[in-house]
Amino acid sequence: MSSFKASTSPAALVKVGVAEEEAVRFVFNSEYEATASGTKYSGPYEAAADAGAILFEGRRYDSIAFRPLSAEASFDLRDVVIGKSFHWERREDQRFRGELHLVADGNRIAAINLIDLEDYLESVISSEMNAAAPTEFLRAHAVISRSWLLAQIAGNKPYAGPSSLITDGELTRWYDREEHSLYDVCADDHCQRYQGITRASANSRAIADIVRSTRGEVLMHNRQVCDARFYKCCGGITERFESVWEPVPHQYLQAVADARLDGPLPDLSDEAAASAWIRSSPPAWCNTSDADLLSRALNNYDSETTPGFYRWTVDYDAGELSDIVRRRSGIDFGRILDLVPLSRGASGRIERLQIVGTKLTYIIGKELEIRRSLSESHLFSSAFVVDKTTGPDGLPQRFGLTGAGWGHGVGLCQTGAAVMGERGLSYRQILAHYYPGATIESLPATGN
DSSP states (O other), X not given: XXXXXXXXXXXXXXXXXXXXXXXXXXXXXXXEEETTTOOEEEEEEEEEEETTEEEETTEEEXXXXXXXXXTTOOEEEEXXXXXXXXXXXXXXXXXXXXXXXXXXXXXXXXXXXXXXXHHHHHHHHHHHSOTTSOHHHHHHHHHHXXXXXXXXXXXXXXXXXXXXXXXXXXXXXXXXXXXXXXXXXXXXXXXXXXXXXXXXXXXXXXXXXXXXXXTTEEEEETTEEOOOOEESBOSSBOBOHHHHSSSXXXXXXXXXXXXXXXXXXXXXXXXXXXXXXXXXXXXXXXXXXXXXXXXXXXXXXXXTTOSOSSEEEEEEEHHHHHHHHHHHHSOOOSSEEEEEEEEEOTTSOEEEEEEEESSOEEEEESHHHHHHHTXXXXXXXXXXXXXXXXXXXXXXXXXXXXXXXXXXXXXXXXXXXXXXXXXXXXXXXXXXXXXXXXXXEEOSOOOO
């Protein structure tokens, strides 16, 4: 592995891992310079991994960096994977400002964009959601995306234990932002979406104004920048941090209703209450059928999912489900006989699921492990209930899953926040709703 290292403290520049491929194709749309040699380049090029090194223009490198020679300069990366392992996975060409770094990483090349933090945020808020979304929602997203990034780079991790527990009868695992050794954050859903100026360009002035209006603003709690999580749709109630990731409560990442309730939150850790909730369609900010708003708030590949992520259904025959679970989990349960929720979080998301098969009965968790194991890509969420249809032999023939929400459910519900912004709530009100107890504070300048 190359000695190229990611940043170790918050700074004005961010190293974003955009792609890792055996060969990287890119185009300099104006003049760029190799920082080590001073050689100038423009036009299309290709770099290929070669026995632990980078083969570029007939020479081998451990790493090579290119810097723009003008403020307007940009480069394109070809065939970048977005939505990796999710149901919207695809490749697209993307355009970027800033520097391009290529780093050898085994038999692959990491393509890294070194970019100003505030310029990075302009892309993130129009990659995570559509740049035409309500302005106050995008302001809220600028604050939480800045907060999340700085919290990750600072490494404020109160938990030092393992991220998985494996016994003879149970696998509990959660997936967080593993420490990237070559860059600060990746560009896909594993961290937060960053697709260069590909989507921001259509509304670039408006997006720049939105980011500038929140410049330096972050969410704070107990003198630390908040680990401000977000996702597409909560399904009516947000989830607690500790139900999804490490067992450390975050006071600003607890369950809140995505609507005004006349009483306390329903106890969705109770199976009967969770079933009733998921099978109904209670009012919530994110329970919207406003097609115009959704078309303005969601990017094109997310729009393919609508309608049906506030409440959704998936139907499998028993053989199909058994095959998916075997391939996706790596565990041969035989024929699946039952899916039994053992514990749920505050939003109704299943934390521990017992899978009963003819060969094996085993427990898996947490929510993303469950979502990955029961789908060719990912279930929208782990907030679901199960209905079985039994055949003449007394064995299950079909499994129907009825679910709520899209994503892990912790922190800001992007759909709900977009509706709040559309209805006139300010970004401060939106953030106060989803991160109770956190405050908005301004850090010293984080960019040029």
